[in-house]
Amino acid sequence: MNAAAMTGSLVLALRHLRHHRTRSLLIVACVAAACAIPLLIRVLTADFQKALITRARATPQLIGSKGNRFDLTMALLYFRQVELPTLSFADFRQLATNGGGVFIPLNLRFTARHRALVATTPDYFELRGLRPAAGTLPLLLGDAVLGARLARQLKLGVGDSIFSDQRELFDISKPQSLKLHITGVLAPSGGPDDDAVFTDLKSAWILEGLCHAHTAANQVPERLVLNRAPGRLTLSEELIDYNEVTPANISEYHLHTDEAHLPLTGLIFAPNSQKSGTLLRSRLNAGKLWQAVSPMEVVEDLLAYVFRLRSLFDAVSVVLGLLTAAMIGMITALSIRVRSRELETLRRIGVDRLTIAALFSWEIAILIGLGAAAAGLAVGLISLGAPDLVKLL
């Protein structure tokens, strides 16, 4: 077979594939799926693994009430909204008094615009290395700072405000949502902090209904006043839409309970030494109230499940690949049978066997090549968005 016949067979293959474009596209789609699925699983699990391990490595220990250690880890590391038994601010005080390292309290029981509302102390920002790209960290009650991606998505910045989500919309005895003043936007960190709203612990307790201010009679909005008489004020039944900490009322806010009733989701513990970490951990885990977990150990256990699942997907992918190869083989065999008249014509006019073989080989190569290219493109595009996808996992 000469070069002209080689090129010519390519042209014939392309023309044939174009003529039967529906069939060609179907095969390309099958090949693409067979190539892309295992690749995607690899890419996503690799990113998932990387994201989990990076975050776990940067977090020494987690402390919470006794319960599911996976839930505790996913909540405190990734701000996943799971119902966890709480511990109290008094517990935090007790642990912190014993020393051995830095304890960082977290209240993750609320959301703002459906994103995690993380109520914590400045130590959290120190531990994670979070710095404001604009403005300042929350300084006053009712202040908030936004993660970089969240600020970009919601188009919010310093000077704007964000409302916490109302948990009990139809229960008027529950606290209203809180209007938080945005004082800063964090620099991107590449982790879940980019999607969270940060505030101080006391602001979370306002949302718990454990901290409030009394409004002076002369500061009640006139629209709510039905009757004003000396020593007596009659208010309408109209609901107050939301709470807001303002310069006028900030000094009025006060707690209505003791520290033993101020809830926390958990604590991050950064021990001074490995020894102090081990000692506290064994002491807490031996007790009945609290648990201390190493995020790395939990993540390794979690990844073991993921890898087992990935092995299953790999097996499915091999079967899918074999089925696709068999399908291409069958379609080619069927095509040879359907095209027997065309092949006979080619034989009669003297086309050699190699050129006919090249014609079919080109067709198969083009279909596989296009399928692989489509798979590569899909995997490439999805890889670019992999961090967002991992966030969904």
Next chain:
Amino acid sequence: MNTGPLIIGREVRFHHGDSFSLHLPELTVQAGERLALIGPSGSGKSTLIDLIAGIHLPATGSLEVLGVDWATLPENRRREIRRRRIGMAFQEFELLDYLSARENILLSRYIGASNESPLTLAQRTEDLARAAGIHQILSRAPARLSQGERQRVALCRALLTRPPLILCDEPTGNLDPQSAAAVLTLLLDQAKRDGAAVIMATHDHGLLARFDRVLDLTRRSPAAE
């Protein structure tokens, strides 16, 4: 340069099972000669075309075509000679449905049947199509052509590389008399211009007057007109 007969056959015998046999004691075709093969269905017209094309080999006897004895050549070599030096046309046209009319004519280029440049072949395609009156439908797919147009495309395909021998197996069999006459005119005129010999199997006795010689296979022996 070979100036002798284009085809020399001696005592050519071919069998297909017990039911069919062909015997040609002698066959000679000169360059540029126009030979018609006639005979009823099953008389061996198509078989003789295939023997001359080297698709089948005689069971006995010798058949020399274009200076070579087919029996001495392997299959791939026979295919190469057929591809490069013999033009073929069929009753059912046998166009490739996924190519346009132009690409069907240019098939020789895609199968490595010609050493001429693509430009030359493209120009030859245009010239042939114009002569055949199909130059305005070259971009159409075969499915959108009439029977007569398809056969003219098939003939242009056979004529593209100016082969010295053109074999046609009842090319007018599916055409109305007017189209058949037009197709035959195209074939014979172009062959004469290129100095090619034409061997055509046909049932249409009305066309025989335009051939130099007629071989009647009814008795399976040559009979000169």
